[in-house]
Amino acid sequence: MTFTMVATDFDDTLVPIGGKLSERNRAALERVRSQGVTVVIVSGRTSHGLRAQLERNGVDPQGLYLIGYNGAMACQAWDEEPLFSHKLDLELARRAARAASAFEVALMIPEGRYVYTNWPDHFSVVFEATSNDAEVVPLDSLAELPVEPHKMLIGGEPDVLIAAQQALDAQFGAEAEVVISASFLMEFTAKGVHKGEALTGLCRALGVPLEQVVVIGDNHNDAYMFGIGGCSVAVGNAVPDLLALADRVTRSSAEDGVAVVLDELFS
Structure with a gap:
């Protein structure tokens, strides 16, 4: 299977919650991006908060996409231009x-x-x-x-x-x-606004087939993304319900689990 998109949760997946992006995870993201793979950060954080985290961790936003507010908004990371948005009554x-x-x-x-x-x-x-x-x-x-x-x-x-x-x-x-x-x-x-719905909408907007998407997460809200892509990956510190849904389990967020699975899938 050829994968052309990586959609990863941020907190406790890509970065231990409250922590910093490791050099190994940063290098893995940059490597797959250099290969033409689209990277999407999918989070409960606001788009402003995700941009702040990218700046703190020295991640170039160019070509990166953000799904924030737990799926209520998708935008381009480089200018925060919204692609779609769903408000709460x-x-x-x-x-x-x-x-x-x-x-x-x-x-x-x-x-x-x-x-x-x-x-x-x-x-x-x-x-x-x-x-x-x-x-x-x-x-x-x-x-x-x-x-x-x-x-x-x-x-x-x-x-x-x-x-x-x-x-x-x-x-x-x-x-x-x-x-x-x-x-x-x-x-x-x-109702119906969650990470899975947003990722499906973003793939539709960008013309990316869902079967070419690798999804990585750790918590209950990531379960909505599992099963819609070609490969669902849980980090080792994921909640049991998500581990049960995963196609594969990688190391924990503290052990650079994202980099480990990206090295395996994008050698």
Whole structure:
């Protein structure tokens, strides 16, 4: 099989969460790009946050594509020109926010350079703002939100977040995608808006056959991409549900798992 696109998650896949891109992973990405392979970073982060991470890690954005907001937007990395975008209905977000408030969680609307939140000093909000070079904007209510959101992000301790995810999915599963993306973060997007849908749309826009795509991920929100491409790869630190879906398992994100599998597939 000839692969012409690599679509990889960022946090805990390409880079250990909160960490830096290793020299081996950087070299592997540059090598496959030099061979004409299209590389796509697929993440829950905003496009602004992904650009900030590329700059921090010295990655040339030219020719690179970004899928951000957990699939709600796709853009060209070099100029952040959107290819498509799917917004979250604000009234739905408000209803979900009221339901989520029954749990000890932080509610966030990350949009561009800002993170709008009801809990500015919560650890998940601090992480979201700091790692994405974003400014925290406190809100008493989403009724004050000055933008139309792409998604709502919910942060909390792992056990609390699991309970909240189950409750929100039971209540809003027919209207929205409710999925955990990190041990302390949960994504809330419009129904049908997820990484798999976005990757399919990007491939259609670029004329890339899905069977020529290698997908790499670690968490529940990456499961939407698994099975739609020609090869689905889980890093060794992936959640058990994703490991069960993978065509192959590589080393963990801390052990340069992305580089290992790229070396195997693009020798």
